[in-house]
Amino acid sequence: MRILLIEDDQEAAAYMAKGLKEAGHTVDHAANGTDGLFLATSERYDVMVVDRMLPGLDGLSIIQSIRAAGNATPVLVLSALGKVDDRVKGLKAGGDDYMVKPYAFAELSARIEALGRRSGGGQAETRLRVEDLEMDLLARTVQRAGKAIDLQPREFRLLEYLMRHAGQVVTRTMLLENVWEYHFDPQTNLIDVHISRLRQKVDKDFDPPLIQTVRGSGYSLRAAR
Amino acid sequence: MRPASRPAALPSLLKSTTFRLALSYLGIFTVSAVALLALVSWSTSTFIEWQVQETVEAEAVGLSEQYRERGIKGLAEIVGERARSDTERRTVYLLVSPQDERIAGNLFGWPADELEVDGWLRFSIERVGEGRFATEVTARNYTLPDGYRLLVGRSLHDAKRVKSAINRALAWGLALTILLGIVGGYLTSRHLLQRVYAMSRTARRIVGGDMTSRMSSSGAGDEFDQLAETFNEMMDQIERLVESIRTVTDNVAHDLRTPLNRLRSRIDVALLSDTDAAGLRQTLEETQAEADNLLATFNALLTISHAESSTEGFELVDPARLAADAVELYEPLAEEKGIVIRLDAAPDLTIKAERHLLFQALANLVDNAIKYTPAGGTATVTVAAAPTGVAITVADSGPGIPPASREAVLDRFVRLDSTRSTPGNGLGLALVAAVARQHGAALTLGDNDPGLRITLAFRADS
Numbered sequence: 001m002r003i004l005l006i007e008d009d010q011e012a013a014a015y016m017a018k019g020l021k022e023a024g025h026t027v028d029h030a031a032n033g034t035d036g037l038f039l040a041t042s043e044r045y046d047v048m049v050v051d052r053m054l055p056g057l058d059g060l061s062i063i064q065s066i067r068a069a070g071n072a073t074p075v076l077v078l079s080a081l082g083k084v085d086d087r088v089k090g091l092k093a094g095g096d097d098y099m100v101k102p103y104a105f106a107e108l109s110a111r112i113e114a115l116g117r118r119s120g121g122g123q124a125e126t127r128l129r130v131e132d133l134e135m136d137l138l139a140r141t142v143q144r145a146g147k148a149i150d151l152q153p154r155e156f157r158l159l160e161y162l163m164r165h166a167g168q169v170v171t172r173t174m175l176l177e178n179v180w181e182y183h184f185d186p187q188t189n190l191i192d193v194h195i196s197r198l199r200q201k202v203d204k205d206f207d208p209p210l211i212q213t214v215r216g217s218g219y220s221l222r223a224a225r
Numbered sequence: 226m227r228p229a230s231r232p233a234a235l236p237s238l239l240k241s242t243t244f245r246l247a248l249s250y251l252g253i254f255t256v257s258a259v260a261l262l263a264l265v266s267w268s269t270s271t272f273i274e275w276q277v278q279e280t281v282e283a284e285a286v287g288l289s290e291q292y293r294e295r296g297i298k299g300l301a302e303i304v305g306e307r308a309r310s311d312t313e314r315r316t317v318y319l320l321v322s323p324q325d326e327r328i329a330g331n332l333f334g335w336p337a338d339e340l341e342v343d344g345w346l347r348f349s350i351e352r353v354g355e356g357r358f359a360t361e362v363t364a365r366n367y368t369l370p371d372g373y374r375l376l377v378g379r380s381l382h383d384a385k386r387v388k389s390a391i392n393r394a395l396a397w398g399l400a401l402t403i404l405l406g407i408v409g410g411y412l413t414s415r416h417l418l419q420r421v422y423a424m425s426r427t428a429r430r431i432v433g434g435d436m437t438s439r440m441s442s443s444g445a446g447d448e449f450d451q452l453a454e455t456f457n458e459m460m461d462q463i464e465r466l467v468e469s470i471r472t473v474t475d476n477v478a479h480d481l482r483t484p485l486n487r488l489r490s491r492i493d494v495a496l497l498s499d500t501d502a503a504g505l506r507q508t509l510e511e512t513q514a515e516a517d518n519l520l521a522t523f524n525a526l527l528t529i530s531h532a533e534s535s536t537e538g539f540e541l542v543d544p545a546r547l548a549a550d551a552v553e554l555y556e557p558l559a560e561e562k563g564i565v566i567r568l569d570a571a572p573d574l575t576i577k578a579e580r581h582l583l584f585q586a587l588a589n590l591v592d593n594a595i596k597y598t599p600a601g602g603t604a605t606v607t608v609a610a611a612p613t614g615v616a617i618t619v620a621d622s623g624p625g626i627p628p629a630s631r632e633a634v635l636d637r638f639v640r641l642d643s644t645r646s647t648p649g650n651g652l653g654l655a656l657v658a659a660v661a662r663q664h665g666a667a668l669t670l671g672d673n674d675p676g677l678r679i680t681l682a683f684r685a686d687s
Contacts, residue, residue, distance in 0.1 A: 088538070100524075100527075102520055102523060102524075103520075104516075104517060104520060154553060180550065180554060182550070182580075182581055182584045182585075182588075183581040184581055184582075184584055184585040184588055185521055185524055185525060185528070185585070186554075186588060186592070187521075187588075187589065187592050187650075187653060188558060188592055188596070189558075190554060190555065190558060193557040193558050193561055194554075194557055196557075197557050215510055216510060216513045216514070216517075
């Protein structure tokens with residue numbers, strides 16, 4: 001993917017750019033708001049990562065400007081301001097996701113992936129399919145290799161999120177925010193327990209296993225290679 | 226400390242409030258003293274003159290009786306007698322015929338320079354006493370039925386002496402009063418301002434870093450004592466706050482240093498030893514986990530400080546829904562540990578809350594309940610209408626917290642498990658306490674017999 005990174009902290013930016021390049025992306029970096037807005041309006045990107053506090057022009061103004069110009073490129077807002085109303089402001093200004101510093105790179109990378117995919121799809125689907133796992137979103141049923149799998153409502157939503165982001169890394173925080181819809185830090189391996197329950201139903205009696213653990217990051221739904 | 230702000234050097238005395246206060250005090254004092262003394266002087270002089278005239282009139286009454294009894298001859302005799310006996314001419318007499326011929330008296334002729342004031346004549350004569358001297362006389366003239374005229378008067382010399390003696394005494398009194406006013410005003414205002422200076426010195430010591438300095442009290446219970454008392458209370462409060470901030474900072478530094486040291490030594494060991502790629506990877510993964518823990522601790526600290534400083538983002542929340550979500554989220558964890566988690570939530574209640582923070586608090590409580598309850602135990606989450614509003618209770622059948630420690634566990638980084646064998650950063654309950662304060666909810670830690678029972682009581686309108 002082609003990613004625009006607008007971040008004034010040189011060290012953090014260099015580190016992020018290196019990580020994203022290693023993950024196979026192309027990265028352009030702007031160190032201030034004015035350069036950032038110029039790049040954002042003159043080039044085409046798949047995802048933009050915008051720091052809120054920038055010299056020149058602040059992050060939210062950049063987002064508002066490009067949205068006003070009809071540019072729908074997904075934007076991930078980075079901020080040291082973690083309050084809920086800041087988050088709301090960030091999303092209202094046209095951001096698609098919001099991350100608070102300090103963060104782990106794995107989290108950032110996973111969220112960028114998720115945003116990039118989102119810009120690709122778009123039309124409302126009624127069926128999801130990964131390998132031999134099938135989900136009917138209207139009938140709320142799941143089956144694998146033709147055998148019905150009985151899921152609790154929350155397990156259904158968890159699997160749906162994983163399937164929608166199949167092949168990508170999905171972090172525990174992303175799952176909490178999107179499946180349970182709470183911004184909070186569990187002190188224990190909560191999500192792992194929920195995933196292991198889901199594995200019992202989705203992977204135990206089938207082959208190959210589809211729910212993969214990505215160490216240090218989260219999970220990914222794909223056939224094990 | 227800047228020398229300019231130090232009190233009591235002489236040049237600055239003139240500028241000082243002491244001086245200005247003393248001066249204005251003196252001004253008011255002098256004006257009133259002068260007014261009072263002028264009044265005294267005026268009334269004594271009036272009184273003395275009145276007394277002189279009384280004497281003259283009494284004399285005239287005596288003479289008129291003689292005249293009625295003995296006629297003009299008798300009057301002339303008695304006037305002559307009296308004039309002769311008064312060698313110092315304190316009293317003056319003159320009896321003249323209708324033809325203005327002098328018949329008797331100690332005046333040689335009718336005074337030429339007479340001045341009439343309210344029927345009283347005023348003129349100067351020469352008197353004999355200790356030498357000769359001029360004096361003023363106040364006198365009255367009476368016209369007798371057969372055309373004779375009588376003049377009776379009295380020298381004002383003695384009256385004037387009395388008056389001037391009194392005025393001198395008054396002037397001395399005034400001088401003394403002013404002097405006492407200056408000294409008294411200076412001493413009084415210096416006494417008052419000395420206390421102000423003492424307070425200012427204390428405040429400066431505190432500014433200089435001596436947080437234990439306190440203002441002294443005179444024990445009189447006056448306004449200065451009240452001010453000192455209020456100031457001292459304020460300082461106690463500030464000291465408590467500073468102390469708590471210092472404790473928190475120390476704890477943060479201490480609790481973050483330990484994992485950072487661990488992280489660092491793990492890297493050191495990996496660099497020193499001949500580990501293969503797989504071993505290095507293992508070390509990196511462990512280091513990553515350690516860093517994640519650090520991040521989690523930082524985030525928890527930030528969340529606490531957010532809860533402590535923000536009252537934004539409040540919305541109407543269904544506590545039963547929140548409790549159900551928390552129980553649903555933690556249920557697999559409880560099951561894995563062999564603990565039964567129960568939910569008893571009354572529907573149709575609402576509270577005004579910051580949804581995510583309240584959920585975080587609730588999650589921390591449920592997490593603790595599961596963590597500290599042994600296998601086979603029970604954890605219960607209850608949402609019920611309380612007399613004051615809504616109460617959310619999380620109870621477990623674990624070891625509980627001894628009453629003496631219940632206050633302490635709400636502080637940051639406090640863990641009762643001194644070996645720190647259970648996972649956790651010691652911030653869970655501190656966060657719950659911060660969220661409770663943010664929501665104006667009462668947090669109580671009680672006994673569940675056995676186990677711990679924590680209640681968050683929200684006010685009806687909160």
